[in-house]
Amino acid sequence: DSGVTQTPKHLITATxxxxxxxxxxxxxxxxxxxxxxxxxxGLQFLIQYYNGExxxxxNILERFSAQQFPDLHSELNLSSLELGDSALxxxxxxxxxxxxxxxxxxxxxxTVT
Amino acid sequence: xxxxxxxxxxxxxxxxDSAVIKCTYSDSASNYFPWYKQExxxxxxxxxxxxxxxxxxxxxxxxxxxNKTAKHFSLHxxxxxxxxxxxxxxxxxxxxxxxxxxxxxxxxxP
Numbered sequence: 001d002s003g004v005t006q007t008p009k010h011l012i013t014a015t016x017x018x019x020x021x022x023x024x025x026x027x028x029x030x031x032x033x034x035x036x037x038x039x040x041x042g043l044q045f046l047i048q049y050y051n052g053e054x055x056x057x058x059n060i061l062e063r064f065s066a067q068q069f070p071d072l073h074s075e076l077n078l079s080s081l082e083l084g085d086s087a088l089x090x091x092x093x094x095x096x097x098x099x100x101x102x103x104x105x106x107x108x109x110x111t112v113t
Numbered sequence: 114x115x116x117x118x119x120x121x122x123x124x125x126x127x128x129x130d131s132a133v134i135k136c137t138y139s140d141s142a143s144n145y146f147p148w149y150k151q152e153x154x155x156x157x158x159x160x161x162x163x164x165x166x167x168x169x170x171x172x173x174x175x176x177x178x179x180n181k182t183a184k185h186f187s188l189h190x191x192x193x194x195x196x197x198x199x200x201x202x203x204x205x206x207x208x209x210x211x212x213x214x215x216x217x218x219x220x221x222x223p
Contacts, residue, residue, distance in 0.1 A: 002156065033210065033211070042202075042215045042216055043202060043213040043216075044213075045211060048209055048210055055209060056209045056210050058210055090157070100145040100162070100206060100208075101159060101162065102147075102159070103159065104157045104158070106155070
């Protein structure tokens with residue numbers, strides 16, 4: 001157990017809908033990262049937050065957004081869902097932006113039908 | 114842009130043999146290189162990492178080597194066991210996001 005928690009574990013929804021994925025980092029970690037893992041794309045970095053502020057952005061679609069709250073948990077919002085958004089979504093945390101080790105949560109499996 | 118290439122995509126070895134997975138990165142500013150093991154449907158688990166000021170690091174049966182000049186790094190697993198079977202990902206980082214390789218599916222046959 002990495003200490004990073006994610007909810008829900010599974011999510012099934014229809015195209016065009018909007019969902020929110022939640023992540024709680026390890027105790028004391030200030031930095032949260034979101035990754036998408038699909039069968040044909042591997043692990044893709046989406047976005048990073050550090051202590052409430054957006055720090056780095058990767059290949060995140062405009063339909064996707066994220067935020068980190070004062071208690072340091074983070075939410076990833078996915079809207080206007082398409083079939084191709086079906087994937088495993090992982091968050092990872094690290095103590096700060098200069099401590100390199102990232103520890104992954106168990107992931108949320110999103111299925112868009 | 115930043116890219117990490119990983120080879121081979123699949124690797125089958127007999128129990129007790131060694132396994133080697135190789136990665137090449139494009140961003141010369143990368144300074145941190147972790148390796149993750151992922152079992153089916155589970156989270157990636159950090160198994161070993163190396164920083165750019167070190168050429169080699171070993172942890173029991175696992176070792177990682179880094180060649181900064183050639184911009185490549187490798188994972189070596191000795192005395193493989195069936196429980197080593199999983200997908201292994203390399204990654205490279207420059208102080209923030211991890212750029213992952215495409216993964217290597219390792220199968221260890223008893």
